[in-house]
Amino acid sequence: MAEIKLKNVTKRWGDFVGVQAFDLDIADREFLVLLGPSGCGKTTTMRMIAGLEDPTAGDIYIGDRRVNDLDPKDRDIAMVFQSYGLYPNLTVYENIRFPLKVRKVPQAEHEERVMRASAMVELDDFLHRKPAALSGGQRQRVALARAIVRTPQVFLMDEPLSNLDAKLRVSTRAQIKNLSHELKVTTIYVTHDQIEAMTLADRVVVMKAGIVQQVGTPTEIYDQPQNTFVAGFIGSPAMNLMAGEIRDGTFHSENATIPGVSGPPGKVICGFRAEDASVAEEGQGELRAPVYSMELLGDSTMVTVRTGRDLVAVKAPKEFRAEIKAPFAAHIPAEICHVFDAESGERVV
Ligand code: ATP
Incomplete structure (x- = not known):
């Protein structure tokens, strides 16, 4: 032994x-x-x-x-x-x-x-x-x-x-x-x-x-x-982390509005994995922002957008194409969100 x-x-x-x-x-x-x-x-x-x-x-x-x-x-x-x-x-x-x-x-x-x-x-x-x-x-x-x-x-x-x-x-x-x-x-x-x-x-x-x-x-x-x-260290890409605020049960950051996020009201960091999000129809979705970059990975396409100061990635189907700066929308339902304290970085939900 x-x-x-x-x-x-x-x-x-x-x-x-x-x-x-x-x-x-x-x-x-x-x-x-x-x-x-x-x-x-x-x-x-x-x-x-x-x-x-x-x-x-x-x-x-x-x-x-x-x-x-x-x-x-x-x-x-x-x-x-x-x-x-x-x-x-x-x-x-x-x-x-x-x-x-x-x-x-x-x-x-x-x-x-x-x-x-x-x-x-x-x-x-x-x-x-x-x-x-x-x-x-x-x-x-x-x-x-x-x-x-x-x-x-x-x-x-x-x-x-x-x-x-x-x-x-x-x-x-x-x-x-x-x-x-x-x-x-x-x-x-x-x-x-x-x-x-x-x-x-x-x-x-x-x-x-x-x-x-x-x-x-x-x-x-x-x-x-x-x-x-840990969230930012594990996974490729690592978990997306968006700084923002919870008000009345909704997470807000510059380009994202996610209703139903649990967690204390006030400043938080909302995390989600690229593969848990999905592309939405234009004008829909919880996240709407211009395309910052696009990478073809073979089995999928990774679309990166900016929200506030944070860059976040969304995994799209391999056929997906969009021009840089073109409008992009993604579904980020509350169920895929991880909520962390804005100060300590510790998980709250
Ligand atoms: P790496 O992946 O670069 O090998 P590590 O995680 O294995 O890093 P360690 O070698 O365990 O890191 O070192 C941990 C810390 O202790 C480092 O900041 C290193 O500079 C410091 N350290 C290691 N040996 C000594 C020593 N003999 N005297 C003073 N500091 C030391």
Whole structure:
């Protein structure tokens, strides 16, 4: 069992708070993704779990052991980083075998384990090459094979796909998902890419400036963002956010009037997803504004308009065409609206 518990885990350097009171129970075999912009404390959290960084306060448990005072090598963790960390002078085979030697796994088991790990990441044909003779994607797979060659209690992965081109990233992402399912090892995965987070995670932790903003399944985070930060970070495009005011149960902004929006009267931020809105007949619809831009996406057309200071996107059918500055109308029924406090950004409805 490799449950991980973080209790009030905090990291400060002088006055600067890198990670603030992180509290979370990660289930055995869970795939947890830490997501957030650069500098939000993802790597620091991961390094504290690995034992590479001491928490300023709080406790970390792996299984039923408190590991705060345990050396990294005694925590039974395997790590994969963005820079692959391969030994240039060793062959792929020797690189993958390395952890078995360090851990003094009996020699007789080495070959079978290396072959099994390399087969899982489809490296069988490259075992005698040195890293310099591999592509970026192949190197990343060597790093993965090295992590899985001895089955650790926990995998920690820090942006393992960020050096790969877009296409390889998608295929390696699928491979990681498949591996974690096969190996049934608790995994913590750090990324700033929300698509990676949504596709891989059992649960996502969204962080900002060292503070956890929301923890939930990808669906929960997508459908019920806790605040405007999460709403604006998740989804492509992210949720539209319109500043405005609720008066007599109707939301008003410069170009939008949406009756039936629940929430306290006064200034609010109204959010909706582009795909929940739809094109309306000219002169109808809750949102009416000139077209600001139009993007053809293949399966649909994204129409952007301005309301007040905000740009908002509406997903239209793929055949839809309109000139820039032409009048545009969209249905934004109250049911698709998320209401956030204008000051704090916290969800109110
Ligand atoms: P990225 O996606 O860019 O890797 P991150 O979310 O992983 O970002 P961290 O590396 O955890 O961010 O850093 C969190 C914050 O802590 C950053 O503002 C960083 O500058 C700061 N920080 C990290 N290490 C130290 C250190 N040794 N001393 C002081 N500040 C540090």
